[in-house]
Amino acid sequence: MPKDNFINRGWGICAFFSAVILITIVMAGCRHDKVNELYHKFPDKTWGRFNLLRFEIPVTQVDKPYNVYLFARFTPAFVYEKLNFNMVMNSTDGEERINAYEMEVKTKSGAFNGKCIQDTCEATILLKRELHIGKPGILKIEIENLTPRLVTEGVGGIGIRMVPSGK
Secondary structure, three states: OOHHHHHHHHHHHHHHHHHHHHHHHHHHHHHOOOOEEEEEEOOOOEEEOOOOEEEEEEEOOOOOOEEEEEEEEEOOOOOOOEEEEEEEEEOOOOOEEEEEEEEEOEOOOOOEOOEEEOOEEEEEEEEEEEEOOOOOEEEEEEEEEOOOOOEEEOEEEEEEEEEEOOO
16 A cells, blocks of 8 residues: 555544544533523613613523523622612513612622623522423513612623523
8 A cells, every 4th residue: 555545544534533522522511501692781881770681591402491680790889788770571471570689799808709801790699490481482571770879880791591400
C-alpha cells in the first residue's frame, strides 16, 4: 500500500471519529432541559412606579414541574433594603395567581445580597415552586413595582427565569 494512501486513510478515520464525538456532544446538549429567561432592561437604571412589566413565556413541555424566579439587577444607586412588587401569573390553562413579594436586596448595613460583578448586583426570589403547567401555551406574568416613589433608581432591569424543578 502506498504511503500517501495510508496517510489519507488515517486522516479519514480521524475525521470520522471527530464527527462522531461532535454529534454525541451536540445530542447530549439537546437533551438538557431548557431554561426560559426573559429580561426587561432599564437603560436609565430606573424603574417607573407605573411601568407594569409583562412577560410571556412559551411552554411546550407539560410533563414536569417548573420553578419560576424573578431576578433583578441593581446598581449602587438603589438605596432600599427591599424591592416590593406584585405579581400576577396567568397559566396556560387559565388559572390566575396573585401575590405580593419583598425581595431582600441589601442587608441592614447597606451591603448588597446576591452576586455582584463590578457595579451591578443581582438578587433572585422564588415566585413559584414546582409549578405544574396543564397544557402547552403561553405563561403570562405581570410584575408591578410597589415602591412608593414615582421612580425607583438603581434598578438595571427585571427578569423572569423558569427552570425545570430539581435543577
